[in-house]
Amino acid sequence: MRLSIGQVHRNVLALASSRSCFVLGDHLSFRMLSQQRAAGFHQTAWRGSQIVEDRGSPLTLASLEVQSKVEYGKKEKIARTGGPKPSSRGSSLNVKPRVSSSLSVKPRVSSPNVKPAKSALPKSAGVKKTLKVDEALFSAKSFEELGLPPLLIDRLNKEGLTAPTEVQSAAIPIIAQKHDVVIQSYTGSGKTLAYLLPILSEIGPLKGPMEQDNSEKRSGIEAVIVAPSRELGMQIVREVEKILGPNDKRLVQQLVGGANRSRQEEALKKNKPIIVVGTPGRISEISAAGKLQTHGCRFLVLDEVDQLLSFNYREDMHRILEHVGRKSGTTSRDILGPLARRSERQTILVSATIPFSVIRAARSWGHDPVLIRAKSVVPLDSITVPRPALSQADANSSSPSNSVNQAAVGSLPPSLEHYYCTAKAQHKVDTLRRCIHALEAQTVIAFMNNTKPLKDVVFKLKARGIEATELHGDLGKLARSTVLKKFKDGEFRVLVTNELSARGLDVPECDLVVNLDLPTDSTHYAHRAGRTGRLGRKGIVVTICEENEAFVVRKMRKQLAVAIKPCEFTEGELVVHKEEDVE
Numbered sequence: 131m132r133l134s135i136g137q138v139h140r141n142v143l144a145l146a147s148s149r150s151c152f153v154l155g156d157h158l159s160f161r162m163l164s165q166q167r168a169a170g171f172h173q174t175a176w177r178g179s180q181i182v183e184d185r186g187s188p189l190t191l192a193s194l195e196v197q198s199k200v201e202y203g204k205k206e207k208i209a210r211t212g213g214p215k216p217s218s219r220g221s222s223l224n225v226k227p228r229v230s231s232s233l234s235v236k237p238r239v240s241s242p243n244v245k246p247a248k249s250a251l252p253k254s255a256g257v258k259k260t261l262k263v264d265e266a267l268f269s270a271k272s273f274e275e276l277g278l279p280p281l282l283i284d285r286l287n288k289e290g291l292t293a294p295t296e297v298q299s300a301a302i303p304i305i306a307q308k309h310d311v312v313i314q315s316y317t318g319s320g321k322t323l324a325y326l327l328p329i330l331s332e333i334g335p336l337k338g339p340m341e342q343d344n345s346e347k348r349s350g351i352e353a354v355i356v357a358p359s360r361e362l363g364m365q366i367v368r369e370v371e372k373i374l375g376p377n378d379k380r381l382v383q384q385l386v387g388g389a390n391r392s393r394q395e396e397a398l399k400k401n402k403p404i405i406v407v408g409t410p411g412r413i414s415e416i417s418a419a420g421k422l423q424t425h426g427c428r429f430l431v432l433d434e435v436d437q438l439l440s441f442n443y444r445e446d447m448h449r450i451l452e453h454v455g456r457k458s459g460t461t462s463r464d465i466l467g468p469l470a471r472r473s474e475r476q477t478i479l480v481s482a483t484i485p486f487s488v489i490r491a492a493r494s495w496g497h498d499p500v501l502i503r504a505k506s507v508v509p510l511d512s513i514t515v516p517r518p519a520l521s522q523a524d525a526n527s528s529s530p531s532n533s534v535n536q537a538a539v540g541s542l543p544p545s546l547e548h549y550y551c552t553a554k555a556q557h558k559v560d561t562l563r564r565c566i567h568a569l570e571a572q573t574v575i576a577f578m579n580n581t582k583p584l585k586d587v588v589f590k591l592k593a594r595g596i597e598a599t600e601l602h603g604d605l606g607k608l609a610r611s612t613v614l615k616k617f618k619d620g621e622f623r624v625l626v627t628n629e630l631s632a633r634g635l636d637v638p639e640c641d642l643v644v645n646l647d648l649p650t651d652s653t654h655y656a657h658r659a660g661r662t663g664r665l666g667r668k669g670i671v672v673t674i675c676e677e678n679e680a681f682v683v684r685k686m687r688k689q690l691a692v693a694i695k696p697c698e699f700t701e702g703e704l705v706v707h708k709e710e711d712v713e
């Protein structure tokens with residue numbers, strides 16, 4: 131029996147059940163916004179927008195034609211060395227679970243509807259299938275219905291984006307209502323556009339007619355987007371450029387570390403961007419030098435907010451929070467104190483993992499902050515896996531570690547399959563090789579905790595005929611972007627990397643993530659795992675640990691409320707074990 135993984139579920143992508151939950155007001159009271167209320171908010175700047183009031187009505191991405199947007203690369207396929215040669219990149223990642231006597235999990239068989247990889251499919255193809263969705267709070271069927279301006283919709287259509295994902299449906303109207311928001315939705319669900327689209331509806335050349343009328347009154351930088359790594363910063367810049375189109379792409383300026391600072395300052399002066407995207411250090415550096423005026427800024431986005439609010443970034447983030455969108459004369463005490471003056475700035479905090487500390491921060495900075503939680507853009511066949519619930523005691527605990535654990539619950543796409551196997555440290559690379567071959571994985575990201583051993587793993591993989599490369603923070607900016615580009619282009623089958631690549635990195639073709647070292651906690655597991663299974667695609671996560679570490683995986687499995695099944699790779703196949711066999 132063969133189980134095809136890593137294929138785009140073009141015909142079965144669905145906006146599945148979600149109950150978007152909002153935090154409103156100073157007391158952080160979680161409650162559902164009524165749809166009528168939402169629609170009411172919507173009227174001013176978003177004429178013509180509708181939020182359909184229809185809980186539980188069938189809602190499918192297939193019906194929304196999202197399948198036609200799921201990444202259709204135009205790159206040439208590059209033959210890979212090592213292992214079976216795929217006919218094209220992104221072809222199916224094959225799991226051939228050998229039904230051992232100990233097999234506890236009934237191997238899932240590929241749906242007859244599941245089509246081969248992107249390359250094989252014309253954009254319009256795909257069997258449409260209506261999926262019943264529970265508690266579908268938002269059921270926007272198009273960007274039009276979300277009230278996006280026509281010019282912006284035209285641009286989206288030109289880029290092949292014609293339907294919003296669930297988190298976009300949820301977030302766009304709420305941001306348009308001028309709420310400060312925390313957006314939490316699992317990895318690869320489209321959070322970037324969930325905040326970019328409402329911003330671009332209000333600023334820049336694609337904004338709506340009402341905003342066009344006000345354009346005279348505004349100038350300078352209107353949105354600052356902060357991301358923890360250069361890679362993620364650059365990725366966001368490319369996303370903004372893509373939407374703005376070739377003629378207006380100078381309106382976004384990257385301010386990431388590692389690049390030439392004076393060139394960035396020059397570009398700020400010359401191009402007069404309206405959006406800057408950067409890393410905390412570089413933004414605050416240029417701001418402190420007086421070369422970045424952000425007092426009149428209307429939007430501040432912190433992407434991967436839980437990481438940005440960690441100790442490492444505190445000084446830079448403090449400066450950014452203090453200056454962006456704050457009228458001069460407002461002091462830090464004004465900002466953080468209970469009588470904080472209402473700023474014009476709208477603050478948007480985004481991550482797949484939102485610990486309570488972020489909620490707390492949002493509450494103190496934000497004005498009527500709203501938590502938007504949209505869980506799903508899921509293929510139908512992946513929602514059958516039952517998720518073990520956290521115990522009530524776990525859920526009620528407010529300890530910091532529990533907060534971290536809770537942050538990760540619901541952060542993983544349901545389309546992912548998780549396995550773990552044990553191997554002695556010296557055999558891990560060989561296990562990785564067997565894993566890649568058994569699953570016929572084509573685009574693999576292998577994570578380790580430190581930088582030093584990466585080179586050695588690359589060397590060993592190459593020696594076994596697998597094209598691999600390393601990515602870490604010690605490489606220069608140019609080397610990093612070159613490595614990433616080559617990996618995305620299919621020149622390397624395996625990217626061996628560390629935590630640098632765990633957050634935000636979007637390589638849609640990635641069909642396998644391997645943990646060669648255990649992630650430090652379930653939040654780190656979630657972000658690493660989320661590099662595969664993007665936007666409803668299938669993906670596999672395999673953790674290779676030593677025998678005495680297996681209990682950690684089982685603990686994370688509980689915290690994440692996902693099935694991480696014990697397995698081994700023998701004779702070119704994945705053999706899934708019954709849990710009792712290994713405990």
Ligand SMILES: Nc1ncnc2c1ncn2[C@@H]1O[C@H](COP(=O)(O)OP(=O)(O)OP(=O)(O)O)[C@@H](O)[C@H]1O
Nearest residue numbers: 199293294295317318319320321322482634636665
């Ligand atoms: N409406 C849409 N239609 C088609 N593709 C989309 C849509 N929205 C986003 N995408 C694509 O989906 C992929 C994942 O989006 P994105 O990187 O924003 O996910 P994310 O939720 O921010 O993930 P992470 O938590 O890992 O950062 C990207 O390749 C993006 O271009």
